Amino acid sequence: MRHGKYPFIIGFLAVPVALYATFVVAAYVQTFQLSLTSWSGFGVIKYVGFDNFVKLWEDELFWKSLRHNAYLLFLLPILTIALALVFAFLLNVGGGTKGGVTRGVWGSKFYRVIFFFPQLMALAIVAVIFGRVFSSDKSGMLNGLFPDSWSPWLFLADERWALTCILAVLVWQAVGFYVVLFSAGMGSIGEEIYEAAALDGATRVTLFFRITLPLLWNTIQTGWVYLGIAAFDAFALVNIMTVDRGGPDGATSVLAMMIYRNTFEYSQVGYASALGVVLFFLTLTFAALTLRVTRRDAV
Secondary structure, eight states: OOTTHHHHHHHHHHHHHHHHIIIIIHHHHHHHHHTTBOOOSSSOOOBOTTHHHHHHHTOHHHHHHHHHHHHHHHHHHHHHHHHHHHHHHHHHTTTEEETTEEEOSTTHHHHHHHHHGGGGSOHHHHHHHHHHHTOSSTTSHHHHHSOTTSOOOOGGGSTTTHHHHHHHHHHHHHHHHHHHHHHHHHHTSOHHHHHHHHHTTOOHHHHIIIIIHHHTHHHHHHHHHHHHHHHTTOHHHHHHHSTTTTOSTTTTOOHHHHHHHHHHTSOOHHHHHHHHHHHHHHHHHHHHHHHHHTOOOOO
16 A cells, blocks of 8 residues: 555646646746746747846836835735724634623624625626725716815825725735634634633733633734735736726736736836746735745744
8 A cells, every 4th residue: 555655646646747747837928938038928038138027127107006006005904804803803702701702793694695795796796896985076976976066086096095995995805804814713722721711800902912812823824824815916907997907097006916017018028027026026026025924823
């Protein structure tokens, strides 16, 4: 049995590893290669060394897009995780202890389904819906709520608020998944822990910060990494919702949007590949630093 173990394992892994190497690893290697070229997507590939990275360093739109990604990277995980933790705590523990059993608020099972609804919708559909919600005329849902005497609020057409609108939609779309994720984590915490704390007179706030948060730390850490990766993307919402796909005047441009436009609109595949390489290392660095900085002993 032991003699045939390795051929058995190799037989199972051979096809998945080959597919991964072909469609993922090879694609990364090709992107790194193309980042050193001036290829337009057609014709002969001409190598230009690090010229694309020099151009990128001097590109004002790149730095603006990077700042926008940093803005989303800072606020999206904080807001989403904070809201999801509060809602998950209410759905699992918020009702207090009754008859020796820790309960959520009334109707918690129904609320779990409602919170998860946004995950059932494609991100493109979410973008179309909120494009109408934030519409800058009276046909928009929010502007339609204002009195007729008020001037319509521009929302996505206002440089000051456009990116905040994108952030709001990202949080709305993501929070339901993390409510369910954290609820599952809280469900695995032993009832006796909450009961013992309740007998000692712990309030709900104490239960949240002294018991729930420490025991959910690994789940929160994973969620933070996933949300950070989502913050480095935001392509679908920016592409569909914003003025001139990244406007007004680059106020919502992100790196993923720059990659798309340079590839398919400007025929600068080499430059887009250089942007992709930068985005790859930024995402990898963020994930590694997050896991390193937030690492702690398991409880």
